[in-house]
Amino acid sequence: MLTVMVELIPFSTALRERSRSAHSGSEHAGFMADLMRGNGTRDDYVALVAQHWYIYAALEAAASTFATDPIAAPFITAKLTRLPALEADLEYLIGADWRTRITPVPTTERYVTRIDEIADAGWAGGFVAHHYTRYLGDLSGGQFIGKLMSRQFELGTNGIGFYVFDEIADPAAFKDVYREQLDAAPWDAAEAERVIDEVLLAYQFNTDLFVDLAAAKAASAA
Numbered sequence: 416m417l418t419v420m421v422e423l424i425p426f427s428t429a430l431r432e433r434s435r436s437a438h439s440g441s442e443h444a445g446f447m448a449d450l451m452r453g454n455g456t457r458d459d460y461v462a463l464v465a466q467h468w469y470i471y472a473a474l475e476a477a478a479s480t481f482a483t484d485p486i487a488a489p490f491i492t493a494k495l496t497r498l499p500a501l502e503a504d505l506e507y508l509i510g511a512d513w514r515t516r517i518t519p520v521p522t523t524e525r526y527v528t529r530i531d532e533i534a535d536a537g538w539a540g541g542f543v544a545h546h547y548t549r550y551l552g553d554l555s556g557g558q559f560i561g562k563l564m565s566r567q568f569e570l571g572t573n574g575i576g577f578y579v580f581d582e583i584a585d586p587a588a589f590k591d592v593y594r595e596q597l598d599a600a601p602w603d604a605a606e607a608e609r610v611i612d613e614v615l616l617a618y619q620f621n622t623d624l625f626v627d628l629a630a631a632k633a634a635s636a637a
């Protein structure tokens with residue numbers, strides 16, 4: 416009986432429930448929590464934008480790899496593409512030479528390596544796991560984070576383009592369709608489990624990223 420009931424839970428619901436505490440870990444990581452509470456600096460915000468650049472470069476390169484994959488393709492749309500916005504943000508925040516002024520922290524290197532490995536292996540489920548963790552987050556809490564950063568650092572509409580999805584008028588409706596697509600993915604129980612594990616790993620990278628950024632900040636203040 417229990418097995419039957421478990422199978423009735425849509426995959427997207429199981430995924431959200433199974434990742435709830437990992438989400439909480441990322442959301443409340445000290446570096447992010449400080450930024451949200453107004454205890455972070457503009458430099459802290461810029462450091463985060465820089466790490467996002469490496470992560471989305473990897474994610475969006477992987478999206479090109481999977482563009483014609485039957486499982487991954489329904490999730491891939493230019494409406495989500497963040498790299499050009501990140502580059503415009505970095506140019507505004509750091510200057511035209513931003514590329515020579517940023518470096519990845521160790522967690523970002525590991526995060527990027529993992530996304531590259533998944534692309535090289537052609538594992539569509541793993542790609543969807545990373546795609547979901549970043550973009551659904553950006554369309555959820557990210558919408559609030561962007562407004563808060565703009566207000567805190569008096570950026571107006573500059574330097575926060577990453578959080579602005581010009582082509583997605585209704586993020587809630589977009590997320591509903593995305594969840595329907597997750598539920599329609601042709602994964603058996605074992606693959607569904609592997610995808611959930613990969614989402615948990617993606618959350619861990621995001622939490623560890625905040626730990627690294629806090630350590631880098633402490634080191635530069637010393």
Ligand code: HEM
Binds near residue numbers: 448548551553560590
């Ligand atoms: C201060 C930081 C954060 C805040 C305030 C926040 C807030 C939220 C909120 C309110 C939702 C629910 C939206 C809804 O029900 O439609 C949400 C969903 C989500 N967040 Fe976050 N979040 C934060 C950080 C993160 C991070 C670091 C990640 C991972 C990169 C992330 C990934 C997600 C995902 C994937 C969802 C969608 C869950 C689902 O409905 O399946 N969030 N977030």
